[in-house]
Amino acid sequence: MNTKPLQDKVILVTGASYGIGEAAVYGFAKAGATVIMLARTEDKLNTIYDDMVAQGLPEPVIVAFDLETAPEEAYFQLRDMIGKEFGKLDGLLLNAAMLGQRTPISNYNWQTWNKVMDLNVNSQFLMARTLLPLLESAENHAALLFTSSSVGRQSKAYWGAYAVSKFAIEGLMQTMATELENTSHVRVNSYNPGGTRTSMRAAAYPAENPEQVKAPEAIIDEYIYLMSDASHHIHGQALDFKG
C-alpha cells in the first residue's frame, strides 16, 4: 500500500484554518504533499504551521486571504506567488464557504445574500479560473475539487443563499469539466462531505448533539484519494461522502 500517495504534490486548501479544511491540511501533508493553507485567521494558520513542522510534516505555506473581499488583483498575485515558489499546483481544494441565514427567502437579508454569493460562488470562480494555468502546469493528473452540499443538489426550505450557492458550484464544476474534458489533464469534480462536526454544522443545527456527527477526520481518506493519481479517471462527477 502506498503510504505517501501525495508525495511531491503541491495542494492548495481554502478554509484551511478550521473544520474540514484543517483536517484536509493534515491529511494531505501526512500523505506527502506540501500544502498551501489559505484562510483569514493568520494566528490559527501559524499554530497549524508550527505543529506541522514539529511533527516533521512537509513545511506548509501560509496565505492570509479574505476570499469574500479580496479584489481580482489579489488572485493574480496569489497565482504569481505560487508560480514563483512551485511552478505548478497539483491540487486545489475549494473548501471555504459560509452558511448565511437559515430563514425563508421572504425574510432573507440582501447584504447576507451578497456576502454568501461573494464567498461561496464568486471567489470559487476567481480561484478556479485564475489558478487553472498552474494546475495545467503540473506534470500530470491535477485535481480541482469544489465543495458541495446535499442542499446544493436537492434544496430544502430555509437554506437560502447557501443552497443556491452550492447549486451554482455544481454548475461551475460541470461547465469547467466539459470544457476541459478532451484538452486538459485537470480533472474537475464536486464533493459533498455530508454532515460533519464543525462550527458551520453547529450553526446550522444548534440543537444537535455534536458527538452524533462524524468528525472531519472521517472524510480525509476520501479527500486524499480524490487528490491522488489513483482517481485520475474521475472527472465531471458530483461525489458524496461514502464512509
Ligand code: NAP
Ligand atoms: P467551517 O468550520 O465554518 O470552516 C470554514 C473555513 O472557511 C474556515 O477555515 C474559515 O477560516 C474559512 N473561511 C470562512 N470565510 C472565509 C473567507 N472570507 N476567506 C477565506 N477563508 C474563509 O466550515 P466546514 O463545516 O469545515 O465546511 C467546509 C466546507 O464543507 C464548506 O464548503 C461547507 O459548505 C461544506 N459542507 C460542510 C458540511 C458540514 O456538515 N460541516 C456539510 C456539507 C458541506 P477563517 O475564519 O480563518 O477565514
